[in-house]
Amino acid sequence: MTVATSARDASGADLDPASLVEAERVHRRAYVDPEIFELEMDLIFGRSWIYVGHESQIPQAGDYFTTQVGRQPVIMTRHTDGQIYVLENRCPHKGALVCPERAGHSRPFVCMYHGWSFDGDGALRSVPARSGYEGTSFDPKDPANGLKQLPRVQNHRGFIFASLAADGPDFKTWAGKGLRGLDNLVDRAPAGEVEVIGDCYRTVQNNNWKIFLDNMSDGMHTSFVHNQMAKAAQKTIARTAVRRPGGLDVAAMLAGEPEQMARMDLVAHPGGHFDMVAFAPPPSGPDADQYKASMEAFHGKERAEAILKESYHSVLMFPTLVMQQSLQQMRVIRPISANKTLLEIWVFCLKGAPESFVRRAVTGGNVGNSPSNVVAADDFESYYRVHAGLESPQTDWVLLHRGARQDVPQGSSIKGGDGNSEVCMRNMFHAWRDYMTAQ
Ligand code: FES
Ligand SMILES: [Fe+2]
The missing domain is CATH 3.90.380.10 (Naphthalene 1,2-dioxygenase Alpha Subunit; Chain A, domain 1)
Structure with missing residues (x-):
């Protein structure tokens, strides 16, 4: 993931996050500056382990709960294999939210815009008017054409955490x-x-x-x-x-x-x-x-x-x-x-x-x-x-x-x-x- 590492203040000067925290005081900009907030979304919420939800919210295959991991809308769902998946709530076709509701039951997930459908593990199940894709570079088996799984997901005693970063401290080290x-x-x-x-x-x-x-x-x-x-x-x-x-x-x-x-x-x-x-x-x-x-x-x-x-x-x-x-x-x-x-x-x-x-x-x-x-x-x-x-x-x-x-x-x-x-x-x-x- 490529991220910015500093913001600019109103005068255009670099706003270095390191300069905002001293041993015993914190600069007000750490709280109120919108650009610092954007950096936090990348550098903290884009890297850390973020709590998603509890497995008891989705007891049956097809149950789902939606929330955000940082800026990323996600779907926590249980697949027919009994496993819990945390998927990007973004249709690979044109980007629409696939599940706009906070929670529900859906097997499969069907995007309302052009009807692409997805399994509980995110895999693309069907695309209407498939013949239109013949001869193009579109590959329905490519995982990138499904709902993407978040890179790291951890179920700790029923509590589901996820990270948007593929690398970084493992869950136990972080916790x-x-x-x-x-x-x-x-x-x-x-x-x-x-x-x-x-x-x-x-x-x-x-x-x-x-x-x-x-x-x-x-x-x-x-x-x-x-x-x-x-x-x-x-x-x-x-x-x-x-x-x-x-x-x-x-x-x-x-x-x-x-x-x-x-x-x-x-x-x-x-x-x-x-x-x-x-x-x-x-x-x-x-x-x-x-x-x-x-x-x-x-x-x-x-x-x-x-x-x-x-x-x-x-x-x-x-x-x-x-x-x-x-x-x-x-x-x-x-x-x-x-x-x-x-x-x-x-x-x-x-x-x-x-x-x-x-x-x-x-x-x-x-x-x-x-x-x-x-x-x-x-x-x-x-x-x-x-x-x-x-x-x-x-x-x-x-x-x-x-x-x-x-x-x-x-x-x-x-x-x-x-x-x-x-x-x-x-x-x-x-x-x-x-x-x-x-x-
Ligand atoms: S945006 Fe989802 S099917 Fe087109
Ligand atoms: Fe209080």
């Missing part, structure tokens, strides 16, 4: 310790598998995608941004006799003072990934004992206890996926432009867990992450204000100094001095710079 949130979600299923519950929620934020990712490790903001909502949730819980685990309980926890947030563990990993330990209550409620018993039956007592002790609130797999495994939720970003970001919110069912766990996860998703939730609306306003402020050209730098002198190396990772540290943001931007400057 590193970022995999622990995703693995812990699957491990929490007494039957050893998870599946999505229904469709995802989708919201569009009016901000750059990295402002959202910054916030994912920003413990400091909760006692300010969510204070009123959390106090209202606490009052409601105190007033009402009916408890709904996973709902207002989660919202109420966000009322912590900065001192409470400081007790969280923040650990930044190579590649921009991180994890944050907080807000992860152990399984509770009437079915908790039954759940723990099935976990021990599947994993053994010691292993089951170790799995349930892992209490990450958020684990980021840079650049697209934020796992909240103790809440059975996952958020995925699909950047649209420098100032618009699509967010998908998925809720998972732990196979083999009691039915109440499904209800708790759905309630938690509704309260904490859905478009009508009581928590993220305040976050979205903060993200919008940050982006709007950064559009102004007078002040250049975003500051990431907090905790920079208290970082504690842990092997190849870095632990923040406390939970209010900006260590994960610094680490993410250092990874961003590495992607943006790699040859």
